[in-house]
Amino acid sequence: MSAIKKLLVxxxxxxxxxxxxxxxxVDDKIIPGTSCQxxxxxxxxxxxGSVQNFSTTSTLELDCPVVRENIGTATPVINNATVxxxxxxxxxxxxxxxxxxxxxxxxxxxxxxxxxxxxxPNPQPLNFGAVNGAxxxxxxxxxxxxxxxxxxxxxxxxNIRWQEP
Amino acid sequence: MARGxxxxxxxxxxxxxxxxxxxxxxxxxxxxxxHGGSTARSERDAPDSASAVRARLDALSADVERLRFNQIALxxxxxxxxxxxxxxxxxxxxxxxxxxxxxxxxxxxxQGAFERETFDSAWATQxxxxxxxxxxxxxxxxxxxxxxxxxxTMCRLEYKHGDAxxxxxxxxxLRSDPAFQGITIYGNAQDEQQLHYVAYVSRKDGSLPQPTxxxxxxx
Numbered sequence: 001m002s003a004i005k006k007l008l009v010x011x012x013x014x015x016x017x018x019x020x021x022x023x024x025x026v027d028d029k030i031i032p033g034t035s036c037q038x039x040x041x042x043x044x045x046x047x048x049g050s051v052q053n054f055s056t057t058s059t060l061e062l063d064c065p066v067v068r069e070n071i072g073t074a075t076p077v078i079n080n081a082t083v084x085x086x087x088x089x090x091x092x093x094x095x096x097x098x099x100x101x102x103x104x105x106x107x108x109x110x111x112x113x114x115x116x117x118x119x120x121p122n123p124q125p126l127n128f129g130a131v132n133g134a135x136x137x138x139x140x141x142x143x144x145x146x147x148x149x150x151x152x153x154x155x156x157x158x159n160i161r162w163q164e165p
Numbered sequence: 166m167a168r169g170x171x172x173x174x175x176x177x178x179x180x181x182x183x184x185x186x187x188x189x190x191x192x193x194x195x196x197x198x199x200h201g202g203s204t205a206r207s208e209r210d211a212p213d214s215a216s217a218v219r220a221r222l223d224a225l226s227a228d229v230e231r232l233r234f235n236q237i238a239l240x241x242x243x244x245x246x247x248x249x250x251x252x253x254x255x256x257x258x259x260x261x262x263x264x265x266x267x268x269x270x271x272x273x274x275x276q277g278a279f280e281r282e283t284f285d286s287a288w289a290t291q292x293x294x295x296x297x298x299x300x301x302x303x304x305x306x307x308x309x310x311x312x313x314x315x316x317x318t319m320c321r322l323e324y325k326h327g328d329a330x331x332x333x334x335x336x337x338x339l340r341s342d343p344a345f346q347g348i349t350i351y352g353n354a355q356d357e358q359q360l361h362y363v364a365y366v367s368r369k370d371g372s373l374p375q376p377t378x379x380x381x382x383x384x
Contacts, residue, residue, distance in 0.1 A: 074266035075376050098340055107354040108268040112372075113340065113347055132351075132376055134266030142340060 027069060027164040033157035036064035036143070044154070050086075052156035053145040062157060066099075066139040070164050076130035077101055077137055081162035083126040085143070088153040089119040093146035095155055097126050100140055101133030108134075123158045271376045272353045275319075275365045278374045282316035288368070289315035295344035296322065296366075304338030307331025319367050326360045349373050 032049030041060035044052045053060035068077065078099070085095040095116040102109050110133060114126040133139070141160060148154040292315045300310040308331050311323040326332040339345045349372050352364035367373050 096340065096346070103268065105359070107359050108352065109336075110349070110351045111339070112349045113345070115347055129372065132266065132271070134268070137266075144340065 030161040036062040052154040060145040064141040077133040084158040086156040097143040
């Protein structure tokens with residue numbers, strides 16, 4: 001193969017790989033539940049990366065930071081997100097999570113709240129759609145884990161996934 | 166050995182490309198004065214090559230013009246963005262990227278959408294009562310509900326806080342009170358102290374209208 005042909009082939013390969021990269025570019029991130037901070041109640045950080053509420057009487061309130069990589073974008077600032085939670089019951093309780101975007105001066109905020117819809121000792125997803133906001137707005141989750149149901153298990157938060165535009 | 170041969174081949178290719186480029190440049194000058202005799206003679210010597218070079222030059226000239234036009238357009242857009250970024254309410258953080266989202270504009274859009282809504286009397290009345298009751302609960306202590314009005318898919322709230330502690334307490338209360346479960350909320354302060362808010366709340370499992378003007382501005 002001549003040098004010119006090699007050059008052409010290299011260019012074609014590089015161009016094709018660049019196109020493939022941009023076409024499949026999805027800015028997803030995921031963090032374990034242990035990234036969350038307790039606001040009210042006592043958090044138990046488990047070796048599998050989840051955070052759980054061992055209390056049988058008190059709710060555990062958590063705040064979980066969401067790192068925003070593209071801080072200059074707006075509307076939406078997050079395309080979608082999923083919080084994997086465990087809600088073993090009892091039946092009148094649910095795990096509740098809110099996804100908030102907050103302006104830098106606390107003057108404006110937007111929030112979407114999703115509650116777990118079923119009792120299940122296995123992780124279940126809480127799915128969030130797009131949330132709006134401006135450049136430089138911070139993003140975080142606020143979640144409530146109800147008291148544990150003995151002997152079934154403890155309510156918990158496994159991980160959080162989100163996608164930026 | 167093979168590596169040395171490869172280097173030799175690449176060097177030869179680069180040399181050939183450089184030579185071709187030089188030839189192109191040398192031939193460019195006379196072709197500009199195409200009406201001169203010397204140019205006519207060279208074109209007679211190699212008519213195909215000369216026409217090909219001229220076509221290439223025309224294409225290059227068009228490219229240069231296109232690039233120049235794009236650069237002017239880009240500069241105009243940057244100037245426009247700089248002017249726009251000095252106006253929005255939320256551009257305080259140290260960032261050169263202009264903020265395309267103006268909280269006050271979005272609030273006005275929500276207000277317009279709210280006013281255009283039909284009236285679901287059963288849901289609206291019940292929800293207004295629930296919201297009023299929430300503001301009477303200890304979780305909302307220190308905050309005063311100025312007004313609450315619901316239509317079909319959302320409610321408009323106006324409330325005031327006695328202080329920042331009450332404001333934070335209300336934010337927690339919004340999460341825990343049954344009246345605000347499964348909703349989407351957008352709140353915007355009306356004063357610099359952030360003690361007076363107007364908020365729009367969706368119906369349960371619903372969403373608020375998208376900021377259409379902002380999507381256009383976001384490019």
